[in-house]
Amino acid sequence: MKHSLLAAAAALTLTAPSAAQQAPAPAAEIPSPGEIAAAAPAADWIEIPASDLLVMDLALDAKGKPRRVVIQLMPVPFSQGWIGNIRKLAAAHWWDGTSVNRVQDNYVAQWGDATEKKALPEGLAVVPESAYETAIANPAIATNPIRIDPQSPYGIDAYSRSNFFYEGWAVAYDQIWDTLIQDEKGKSIPSNLTQSAWPIHCYGMVGVGRNLSPDTGSGAELYTVIGHAPRHLDRNIALVGRVISGIEYLSSLPRGTGALGFYESEAERVPIASIRIATDLPPADQPKFEYLSTESDSFAKYADARANRRDPFFIKPAGGADICNIPVPVRAAK
């Protein structure tokens, strides 16, 4: 171990482009996924509308430092009525003074009203369970056809027939032939195809806490994934967005010692100063982010590199990747 600390640091992971920037790269060096994304042309980056950014400011930390968590809300068609509720709750300043109440290791951090007595704003939608999935016949998808590539490096999935990226989001897909009919030769053939898709519970995804079915949650109680993707929650809970900045302020909180990681005392809860849609913040305080278009060639190269690590640290490229190991690149915009 005669190498410098930074050399050792670069050696262990190389997921961050900064590592390779510390020393001149050999001429033949193959770029890491992060380097591929960083080198993508400006046209491949898409600015996230400020109206889709949910900005959560936690109380200052023990040293007086701000803790801002920025969530990108999902656009249609995979997000459903919950998004409207979240906009109403933010507009009503409903979360101000509530708290992070639960942090369960390798699972979720969850926030909302610990007393469960705070009245909700009027007019929140009650969203049906059917909205956990989106029928492929949905016009919003039909006009922007889903491209399913069975040769894609990330199509193999224990939780769905296939998965893919759609306008910046990881989505799973399934199809059901729900009747058998007889063809002219008397052979049974499947009929009545139903195709549907749904967002995936990857690290950092934000979902809507709920009680037992048929409750689907209002959106007032939210959680984010801080561990291995809990894919069994897919199609069982609503997903509404993802944390794109500041997740460390949630993922590094002390784990709750109560059942399911709930904090057992008021003192442990982390107060939420405010939650706002970015457009309701003063212009100078509005965060700006952009994501790498998942429909771009740059993203295809990035995804391939995530599935086949050929940068210098790696010996055996995997030849495939869990879709949750291909996080969509997001960065601050100017």
Place this chain on the structure above:
Amino acid sequence: MKHSLLAAAAALTLTAPSAAQQAPAPAAEIPSPGEIAAAAPAADWIEIPASDLLVMDLALDAKGKPRRVVIQLMPVPFSQGWIGNIRKLAAAHWWDGTSVNRVQDNYVAQWGDATEKKALPEGLAVVPESAYETAIANPAIATNPIRIDPQSPYGIDAYSRSNFFYEGWAVAYDQIWDTLIQDEKGKSIPSNLTQSAWPIHCYGMVGVGRNLSPDTGSGAELYTVIGHAPRHLDRNIALVGRVISGIEYLSSLPRGTGALGFYESEAERVPIASIRIATDLPPADQPKFEYLSTESDSFAKYADARANRRDPFFIKPAGGADICNIPVPVRAAK
């Protein structure tokens, strides 16, 4: 949201058996995976030898509380020469006074000698890269044949041909036919089958930091996974065990702000008081743990339930599971 806090807690996840214990279950209620494990007969639980437990005591926390992390070292055949090195390092008290130096969000916490100047004990093995995989012809496996069930709920894997559990550990498998020969009809058929298996980088797994290939690391620099399974590291870094208790003392540490999550100042590093094999601790201080035999019927039921959640919270069982979403149940033993 008129339900009590605990009702809401139970509703969101139900991964913990404690949730269902809070209220009498309806007669027809289907047990959760945790309940299935808890109900397994004593004979299905296997005590982990104290000689396989690596006990890391971090410095007391800010409130003076102990922080003990217990790691189960992997047995042969999937662990290799690194385990012997780790035993030597612990026997030499080598880690005492070193520190946790790196915490990268959704990736790893890493510990060792931040100065990289501390002399290593003599006689550490230099382990070859070939040891990242284990040939299936290995006698230790041949005497305890690997059972690969293509119908298993967790066989589908983007990173390998299949995966399975072997004596308490999640393992991936691949095969290569590396030549084509002509059969008697002149048809080309594959020959020279090589089968190999390797441990999987799931949450909590412990691995050996290394520099660039051909370095394979001594075992002095260790990390544990604190995020989504970084499976691209499989077969690229040595895995030597898993955290079975106290991972929250690592996963909830502040994230490092340097490249790759390294702490930038001495003050941020978390001192390690001692690391010992449990048999070198006073008897009263030796932790005792047991795991649910992955060869038991109880485990088969547990794994099926993880892949097909039918307990009351769930609407749509997934019908499959990522093997890293089937953590082997481990509990304190009496």
